[in-house]
Amino acid sequence: MSLYRYLVILCAVCTIVNGCDRQDAAKPSQPVVIALSNDVDTFNPLFASDATTGELNDLIFPSLVTPSFDTASGELHFSPSLAKSFEFSNDLKDITFHLHSNVFWSDSVPITAYDVQTTFSLYADPQVGSVRQSAADGMIKKSDGSVDIAKSVEVIDDTTVVFHFRQTYPGQLFDAGLPLLPAHIFDKISRKDLRTHESNRKPVGAGPYRLRSWTPMQEIVLEPNPLSPIVTTAKSPVLVFRIVPEYRSQLNQLKSGEIDMLLSLEAADAAAVTGGSQQISLVRIPARRYHFIGWNNIDQQSYAASGGKVILPHPLFGDARVRRALTLAIDRLKLLEALLNNYGVLAVGPIAPFFHWAYNDSLQPYAYDPQEARLQLQQLGWKPVGREKVLQKDGREFSFALCVPTGSPFWSSVATIVQEQLRAVNVKATIEHVERAVYWQSLQEKKYDAWIAGFEVPLQMQQQEFWSSDLAKNPFNISSYRNARVDQLLTAAQFSTDPRDAGKMWKELQSILHRDQPFTFLFWEDRIVAMNSHLRGTAINVLGTFQSAPQWSH
Amino acid sequence: MVTLVIRRIAVALVLVFGLATLVFFLSRLLPGDPALLFIAPSVPASVADRLRNDFGLSGSFTHQYISWIAGILHGQIGYSFSLHREVLGIIGNTLPYTLLLAGSAIALEFVLAIGVVYCLSLKNSPSRNRFFSVASISMYTIPSFWIAYLLLQTFTVSSHIFPSSHYHSVGIDTASWLSRNADFLLHLILPVCTLALPGAAGLSRFLKASVDQVAGMEYVLFARSQGQSTTRIFFRTILPNAIAPLLTLGGLELGTLLAGALITEQIFSLPGMGRLTIAALFARDYPLILGCTMTAGIAVIASNMLADILHATLDPRIRGVRRA
Amino acid sequence: MRKKFLNAALLLLTALMTVLSVLRWKILAAAIASLVSFPFACLEHYNGTASLMSINTADYWLAAIVWIGLWSVCLHSSYRLIIPHAARHPVRFTQTQNGTQTEYLIGLFLLAGAIAGAAVAPILAPVDPLTQGDLLSTRMKPPLSVLSLEENDLSCLTLSFSPGVMFESSSRYLLGRETKYISTGGSFSSPLEGKKVSEVLVLLGTDDYGRDVFSRLLYGARYSLDIGMCVLALSLVAGTLIGFSAGYFGGMVDSTLMRLCDLLLSIPPLFTTIALMSFLGSSIPVLILILGATGWMGVARIIRGEVLHLRTQEYIIASELLGVHPFRIMRDHLFPNALPILVTVAVLQLGNIVLAEASLSFLGLGIRPPTPSWGNMIGDSLHMIESGWWMGVFPGIALSALLISLHFLSDRNRWATS
Secondary structure, eight states, rough: OOHHHHHHHHHHHHHHHHHHHHEEEEETOOEEEEEEEEEOOSSSTTTTHHHHHHHHHHHHHHSSEEEETTTTTEEEEEEESSSEEEEEOOOOOOOEEEESSOOOOSSSBBOOHHHHHHHHHHHTTTTOOOOTTTEEEEEBBBBTTSSSSHHEEEETTTTTEEEEBBBTTTTTHHHTTOOOOOHHTTTTTGGGGGGGOOGSOOOOOSSSSSEEETTTTEOOOOEEEOOOSSOOTTOOOEEEEEEOHHHHHHHHHHHHSSOOSOOOOOGGGGHHTTTTOEEEEEEEEEEEEEEEEEEBBBBHHHHHTTTTTOBBTTTTSHHHHHHHHHHHHHHHHHHHHHHHOOOHHHHHHSSSSTTTTOOOOTOOOOOOOOOHHHHHHHTOOOOOTTTTEEEEEEEEEEEEEEETTOOHHHHHHHHHHHHHHHHHHHOOEEEEEOOOHHHHOOOTTTOOOOEEEEOOOOOOOHHHHHHHHOTTTTTTTOOOOOOOHHHHHHHHHHHHHOOOHHHHHHHHHHHHHHHOSSSEEEEEEEEEEEEETTOBBOOOOOOOOTTTGGGGGG | HHHHHHHHHHHHHHHHHHHHHHHHHHHHHSSSSSSHHSSSSOOOOHHHHHHHHHOOOSSHHHHHHHHHHHHHHHHOOOOTTTOOOOHHHHHHHHHHHHHHHHHHHHHHHHHHHHHHHHHHSOOHHHHHHHHHHHHHHHHSSSSSHHHHHHHHIIIIIIOOOSSOOSSSTTTGGGGGHHHHHHHHHHHHHHHHHHHHHHHHHHHHHHHHHHHHHHHSSSHHHHHHTTOOOOHIIIIIIIIHHHOOHHHHHHHHHHHHHHTTOOOHHHHHHHHHHHHHHHHHHTTTOOHHHHHHHHHHHHHHHHHHHHHHHHHHHOOOGGGGGOOO | OOHHHHHHHHHHHHHHHHHHHHHHHHHHHHHHHHHHHHHHHHHOOOTTHHHHHOOHHHHHHHHHHHHHHHHHHHHHEEEEETTSSSOOOOOOOOOTOOTTTHHHHHHHHHHHHHHHHHHHHHHHSSSSSSSSOOOOHTTTTTTTTEEEEEEEOOOOOOHHHHHHHHHHHHHHHHHGGGEEEEEESOOOSSSOEEEEEEEESSOOOOOOTTHHHHHHHHHHHHHHHHHHHHHHHHHHHHHHHHHHHHHHHOHHHHHHHHHHHHHHHSSOOOHHHHOOOHHHHHHHHHHHHHHHHHHHHHHHHHHHHHHHHHHHEEEEEEEHHHHHOOHIIIIIIIIIHHHHHHHHHHHHHHHHHHHHHHHHHHHHHHOOSSSSSSHHHHHHHGGGGGOTTTHHHHHHHHHHHHHHHHHHHHHHHHHHHH
């Protein structure tokens, strides 16, 4: 009996003590709690492949310039960050950066131009195998093809560094603005062991934040870095990232106040969430992600059998008129309304509407017209046959497998609805779920006839790998679309630095893609960030969520 | 007794070796090339080959298998592709959480099962027995995700009594030792209940059947005729004789829980072997997959062995030589 | 008291079935007409027969037979109840010691109800479980809402004396039910001319694609039970073979087989599932294979234990001394005596299998949508548990009811054998 009583008292004491700690909620330096769906894989920008990990690394590591997005024109502008100033040379092939002097890494070692050179030699080094290796493409190369780092990133003195590029291209400042790494740490590590080295878990940076603790699978805590040369962090809050894999749990925790920010709210919950007792405000960011139904434009069997030499149009989807008819048969407005609650816009091509300088707003999205679709298919020789009235031509049925990766309920929903709408025009689609891990690989190997996918577009215009006709070199051209004029436009636009010129080319590209419909472009999905109304100073935009984190406050 | 233990351990080692082989070949069945996940497409072929070699992905299956076994004998399972760390380190970080959760769940199950059966044995009422029978079956058959959501809805979303995820609150690492542990216990309650309630229902059914059987024995009648109290009879006489099936089942259950309670970990956002295994499977992270499944397998084998040995300790009749 | 309750329930059931039969008379008539005219149409070599005969038509036949059978049993029992002077054979249930008769009855009826529901699903379900409705107006409607039903009025049911024509007309009518979908007169345009609009009471609500939950529940019972039975058969056969061999022969055979069993038991089943599914694809036969492969071990262990116990019986020893072949001993002596425990294990395993399939579907690995299965209905509904509770609660109740009924049944059997 006494044991029992003791236990009861102990429980009561614990609860009271715990409750007391929780009530001290109104401290000024209260941390901001953000929910993440996945854990960070590594705190090293060389290897981090996740977008959120990239944002966290941007908070920890400094860079020469920071991007800012001009919403009116849709252009990316760069302003000096670690560099005090920078100027282009006359032929625009060289950029000189002047660094601040008397600036230090978080372990109090001075930052010099040598750090910049070491960083870029790491990015470019094939031994390291960084995921950002493409940044080195524009650099000066040696005769054997490897990057000549001494010539590309020239150290003049401790605070001056000059970037020499092979030619001028729009992404020069973007590539030069990659996160910088401390040379005094990375010089001591053998390049082969870099990937698994312990320093990836204890990063040393000079950004506004530094890593206080990382409990794998649970929590990441970033605290303000007092030595940061980039911003003053006296009033910056501590950032706590909690890893909550279930979306529903994230939502419940936001509502109960356990977390302050949810990074992507589903559109269906938008209305419900703002009407609760806890005040939650929403920020709607224009779409960077578009969804599409992909059609395989070529016959993959003959392509694979001949090792990539024989390229024939796909028996069902090879003809652009068929693809256009299929686009007419899909009620994309209804999909947008039903699945995304209208948090998005219809897509006419792969270029996002917020790139005002490149977006062709004269293109009208195809209207939903199943009668017209049926008519067009009939004119192309597809006739309904049999009890089920499936379209047939030359003995071939218009039936195919529509592939969707597992673990993506949104695309499954889209697929289910698309299947129904195609059935209304007598096209038979069966849904096939493919395991996520092999999905992208199989797409690049062109294994599927039709599929549903989505792309997140970077802020640097990057369309070459998606629409170039050289299929062997561009595995990301997953629809295998080929068009000579598109190739011309892509090459020209890739190196044009004048947005007006480049803009004209991109607009023409879009009208060609809109006419040919290599994909049925569905819609651009807006992102909704839900957060505690008490949070001030958040300037969340297309660039990302955390770039204004040092200015946040409760 | 000692020979029994030694024989058991020998058999267990053979099983572990067989498990390692089976798991290795099963994991290689998974389609998809993991190298593509961590080797950027622009990396030249020579470097890609070297990376593949480093991660044990080159050469024929037998070659990879032999080098992997050799590595294990040296105490090295390999480096995880997706988490960029040594597999043993990752498992070493995660396993204690799973051990804690599984251990607490089993302990609670035993306590609940014994407690419930004890309460039932105090008074022999058929209506109580009926109610117990129905309630235990209902509790036993409810899927774990239902119970988790039910508990979350009742205790967290509506009433905020218990926290809803993780093992600690935000910012608790700056508070006192007492607060930290109290906070930890509070976080532990809901997940442990989710795991323990169905298990306790099942265990209590078996225990009740066993107790009923033992309660009909002569020595119990003798004890009763001596005038001993029901409590004393239950804990001193009946329970030690009736506990046998509970041990076997408990051993099985412990093994299963140690393999990772995936659904509970997912819903409550807890670190654990279940989540780790699934993440590894989807990332085709072979070393981590192998590490996790080996750990789970060893846990199951060890728990069964433990249950067998405990059974033999408690019941001398089983210790005798097995006649085939 | 219990008897009065049972009588009342029986009368209620009969009344319900009669009402439903009246409401569904067209379908019943079509099914029976189709069934009756099929052999004659075949004999006549009517050329419409082959194209219209499909597994769906046979489905309707089975449903009609089960329906008529149930209905007549109910009517017969009610008749006996109501008419006092009709000869009565009292229904006798053997008494069990702990008074578990009620649970046994409940278990029996629930299981019978699930199987019957699965069998008559084509007739009982008001709409096709796979067809989505008009998205905007019919998704997430609560239970007991009234929505309009659009169906393609392909043909009327004509009864004629020519078996061929009757078969054709009735089959077309039956198969035309596949395109029934729920809509509130929305913008969904149909490919075929001639739409007919009627009203339907949606009993259990609609899900987020506008599909009727009640129909999906009935068809889901089919998949859950079918898979359960197949996997059960597989694991029973494998488990019995191995259990018998291990228990009877003993020695090295026993050791090896049991170690093999332990080895396979120690691999986490989820790992095996994902590995095999990635390799073999995710169709239903593969699912059955995987569930069977991960489930036979428990059966084998229990059978082996029982055989070890039975082997010490005198009649077995006598048979061995007489030199009877081991296979005959197993077939004639061991198997019949092990049957009670085999039945208990079978019933419990069925519960485990259904639960395993539900968990797999919850994780997204089992039966994939749009095919309904109780597991994936629950899994899909969890993310809208607040706005559409009916999507997950009803399959959950059905699943629990099935499992509980199986446990009640096994309970009684287990008692009866001890």
